[in-house]
Amino acid sequence: PTTKPYAVRADAHPNPTAKRLLKLMDRKKSNLCVSIDVTKCEDALEIVRRVAPAVCMVKTHIDIMEDFTPAFTAELARLADEHDFLIFEDRKFADIGNTVALQYSSGVHRIAEWSHITNAHPLPGPGIVTGLGKVGKPLDRALLLLAEMSSAGNLAVGDYTRQAVQMARDAGRDWVVGFIAMGRVDSDGDDDFLVLTPGVGLVAKGDALGQQYRTPRQVVYDSGCDVIIVGRGIYGIEGDAAAVLAEAEKYRAEGWKAYEDRLIQA
Numbered sequence: 338p339t340t341k342p343y344a345v346r347a348d349a350h351p352n353p354t355a356k357r358l359l360k361l362m363d364r365k366k367s368n369l370c371v372s373i374d375v376t377k378c379e380d381a382l383e384i385v386r387r388v389a390p391a392v393c394m395v396k397t398h399i400d401i402m403e404d405f406t407p408a409f410t411a412e413l414a415r416l417a418d419e420h421d422f423l424i425f426e427d428r429k430f431a432d433i434g435n436t437v438a439l440q441y442s443s444g445v446h447r448i449a450e451w452s453h454i455t456n457a458h459p460l461p462g463p464g465i466v467t468g469l470g471k472v473g474k475p476l477d478r479a480l481l482l483l484a485e486m487s488s489a490g491n492l493a494v495g496d497y498t499r500q501a502v503q504m505a506r507d508a509g510r511d512w513v514v515g516f517i518a519m520g521r522v523d524s525d526g527d528d529d530f531l532v533l534t535p536g537v538g539l540v541a542k543g544d545a546l547g548q549q550y551r552t553p554r555q556v557v558y559d560s561g562c563d564v565i566i567v568g569r570g571i572y573g574i575e576g577d578a579a580a581v582l583a584e585a586e587k588y589r590a591e592g593w594k595a596y597e598d599r600l601i602q603a
């Protein structure tokens with residue numbers, strides 16, 4: 338996958354959401370996902386409006402919103418259509434199949450209704466993938482498995498990571514389209530999974546709580562990942578709307594250059 342253009346990979350992908358993502362990445366020249374980790378709906382929407390032209394995806398943590406109403410996700414969905422990006426709810430499901438199916442479809446947030454992509458920890462075993470699939474597959478949604486994490490001391494390493502990749506292969510790419518990982522965890526096969534990578538920053542090296550940052554170039558060029566996920570490095574900067582968009586644009590340009598260089602080098 339690292340040697341093929343996103344557009345070529347789009348044509349061959351069996352999952353409609355992954356196909357759409359790869360196509361729009363090519364169209365917008367963006368492999369940037371902005372993570373919106375603020376707790377007020379209006380603040381979140383304001384960030385989305387600022388960065389929309391530069392992103393292929395917006396990532397939410399819907400359970401941190403203090404004033405959530407369904408109007409928030411409706412507006413997010415409208416912005417996604419208007420500005421051509423996908424919505425990724427970073428829910429990190431981690432329970433038995435029956436429970437996650439309810440958490441995905443129901444509750445206050447009804448994640449499956451508005452989130453194109455979500456993710457799960459492989460920890461509970463393949464039932465989590467099947468349970469979420471009962472809800473998400475009929476809606477043409479896509480699932481990512483957390484094969485690795487960016488935080489210091491995390492346990493998703495070695496055999497755990499290998500088994501996460503195997504679980505995705507067993508489930509099929511029509512539902513599990515890829516991974517949250519720090520590098521090309523699927524490199525022992527020629528199946529084309531998406532690798533989305535958090536822990537990306539141009540300035541900070543980490544935070545006080547174990548987060549570890551690498552640059553877009555290290556992530557996309559050196560490690561062969563497909564999408565960079567940036568939160569505080571973009572929405573956390575000082576300045577007005579234009580400054581936030583300029584920062585997002587900086588990450589977009591770096592991520593895209595690293596991708597183009599990766600193709601040339603191959």
Ligand code: UP6
Nearest residue numbers: 372485486487488535536548567568569
């Ligand atoms: N995230 C990580 N590391 C992981 C998985 N997920 O940082 O291994 C998520 C966090 C946060 C975002 O939950 O929403 O990615 C990173 O934000 P930051 O760029 O502000 O550190």
